[in-house]
Amino acid sequence: REAKAFDEAMDLFARAIVNSATILAPEKIVLSGRLFSDEEIRNRVIKYCESYDRKIDVNRVLYTSLSAMEDYIGPIASYVSEVIF
Numbered sequence: 311r312e313a314k315a316f317d318e319a320m321d322l323f324a325r326a327i328v329n330s331a332t333i334l335a336p337e338k339i340v341l342s343g344r345l346f347s348d349e350e351i352r353n354r355v356i357k358y359c360e361s362y363d364r365k366i367d368v369n370r371v372l373y374t375s376l377s378a379m380e381d382y383i384g385p386i387a388s389y390v391s392e393v394i395f
Contacts, residue, residue, distance in 0.1 A: 320351070324358030331366055339370055342377035 331339055346352050352373055359366040 317354075320354050321358045324355050325362060327355070327371075328359050328362040328366055331363070337370070338372055339366065340372050340374055342374045344377070346373055347375065 327339060341352060341355070346355075352371075353368075356366075356368055356371050359371065
């Protein structure tokens, strides 16, 4: 029962990704965070995304582990943006 609920949650998440990608039309979709650090979960979400839109596949969806550094990357990026640009 828990596995079915998890699959349904991943399916809903995939729909949200596909809907967002349809509206925003990005060339790449980047997943990050602890949830997506698990390769099986990433692959499952990508599989669900493909079922809704074949253009959203493993070549378009990427994973970054930078979320482990988000506590300091965000403030640094803001500072650099203000000072340099």
